[in-house]
Amino acid sequence: MKTPSLQRQFAEFAANLDAQSLPDQVSWAAKRAVIDTLGVMVLGAKHQDIQTLKEVYADSKGIAYLVGGGQSDWEAAALVNGMAAHIWDYDDTSYTGISHASAVILPALLATADYLGSSSDEVLTAFVAGSEVAYTLGEVTGHGHYFRGWWATTTQGLVGATVAVSRLLTRDVDVIEAALGLACAATSGSRKAIGTSAKPYLVGDAARRAIAFARMTQAGLSGPKNALEGKGAFLDLLSENVRSVEPVGKRWRLIEPGLLQKRYPVCSAAHAALDLMVEMVEKSGVSADNVEEIVAEVPDLVATSLMFDRPVSLKEAQFCLPYALSCVLSSGGLGLADLGESEIRSEAKALLMEKVRMIAVDDLSTDEMRSRYPESARLKVTLKDGRTLSGFCPEAYGMPQRPLSDEDLVAKFASCVGIDQFTVRQLRDGDLTSIARELFKTRPV
Missing domain, CATH: 3.30.1330.120 (2-methylcitrate dehydratase PrpD)
Incomplete structure (x- = not known):
């Protein structure tokens, strides 16, 4: 029997994933990533660049919430909120491909969830699907991708976010595969953006594009099914050495190797x-x-x-x-x-x-x-x-092998959002999408 393409494997993994199949350790690792990203996103609303961008995209008729107050359409909300998640460079990092994929995936999912009325479990499952695809792709490309000048946050992050949004919209493998292929064909991003407003903006733009790609294929338009492997495809163009790794779903990259959650708002x-x-x-x-x-x-x-x-x-x-x-x-x-x-x-x-x-x-x-x-x-x-x-x-506190304690992670979250009554249990057991919506409605002090 012929082994499915990597693109098909990613699509099948996302389509078949459900909340009940997630190991508790993976579910909590995903929640920690959501909590951390949500906190720095809310903190980002205080930044002048985010307030400037909101003036451009705010639309009272929109159904998706903008961080720090206001509403817009769901693609614009993903753009603004994605930029806010990365504006302080305080968001998490995966070292499979050296990327900040959570800052792309979560804003795209929250905006989509506002549009669909998705539950917290649905969002978390889609977040895991997109994260695992992004980080597995990071292992396949290796660090050489980053050293060549590509910015893995927008290359691998866009692919992961497109998978995540598609999973929230549908469980049709063909549709997810087509959207994923479109993301692979369209992905780009250079590290030359570092040191300018373009860097966080491109994170938000990747979140916006992920929604657009998922919507396009969900509507029935076609996307390439051979955009990841082969001559002229993603891996051929963007990776120096393609590596053979354990298939997605065989090992959970959210816990092995895991993520860095930062103590300092710098690289x-x-x-x-x-x-x-x-x-x-x-x-x-x-x-x-x-x-x-x-x-x-x-x-x-x-x-x-x-x-x-x-x-x-x-x-x-x-x-x-x-x-x-x-x-x-x-x-x-x-x-x-x-x-x-x-x-x-x-x-x-x-x-x-x-x-x-x-x-x-x-x-x-x-x-x-x-x-x-x-x-x-x-x-x-x-x-x-x-x-x-x-x-x-050898490694800072917060790195995957020296992770922030749950208490320190929640303390960082509380500091970012300016509310100190949260506990580990509240966030572990709480409805994170509802918490996000309430926090987004609050204007930054």
Whole structure:
């Protein structure tokens, strides 16, 4: 019997998935991803770029809710809310393909659920379907896809979100396969967007397009059924080395390898170095006053991602290791307060950044290290009194093998939405779509 194409396998997996078949561990991992993404989406409503975009797309006649108040049509809502989910760079990360797929998938699903009146179980099942497809595709393409310059969030994320929305609309395998093929044929996204408003906008645009593709094929129009594999298809064009991996559904990527959920609102590539710097400040007395030099040795993935040496804007600061470490030296940590224009242009931080050097080193960039510790960091700190301190952090707290505790995840969510009465149990057992709708109606303070 001929093995179905990868595109067909993805479609069959999504069509046949139901809430009752989900292992409890997978269901909770998906809920954690939804909770985290929902929180940073609500926080994103405070950003001026989101308020600007809402002025363009708000439509009182629309049926889908906009984060922070207002309504629009469901494609526009996915665009605005998807941009909000990524605007602070505080959303989760999968390392199968180095992507922020949750920020694409969830906004598309919530907007679709507003249109259909879908239940929380239906949304969660579709979220799992889209996530597993996106992360399995990430394993197939490998990290070479990212290193070639493709932005996996919009390539793999668009495919996953299209599968998720299609699953919410139908369980017809042929329809899901056609929509998935359309996403594969249309996908694109370059890492050149990093450091500009285009980066979060393209996340929202991928969520919007996912809905459009699912609606098109649901209406009966055709989509390609050979757009993933073969000459001129997705994998041929966008991947340097296609890998053979366990089929989707045989292993749940939401729990193996799992997701990073962030403690800091900056690129995940900075997090291990941040954790190490915080520890040195707290335990070794390192401070802005006594540091002579900091050398950060990092893998090539970290050096590639943290591309700005001296940021001149908020979006550049989120991808700058010297700036991140200067924040820890200044205040002991890094939070949203450090992402204001006055802080980024601070003379004190500029002087501290001059003391930081980042170097990509071979021993942290081997295939084994990429697989186990893709965003590790080694710091060597020279103090003004001549002492040298050093340390190594293989993975930050929040990484898949060091996940945020449920309590810390809920605390982050509460901080993002500005409401502190949520408990782990309330969110574990609650109707997340209803919670989302209530939170979206609330205008940010």
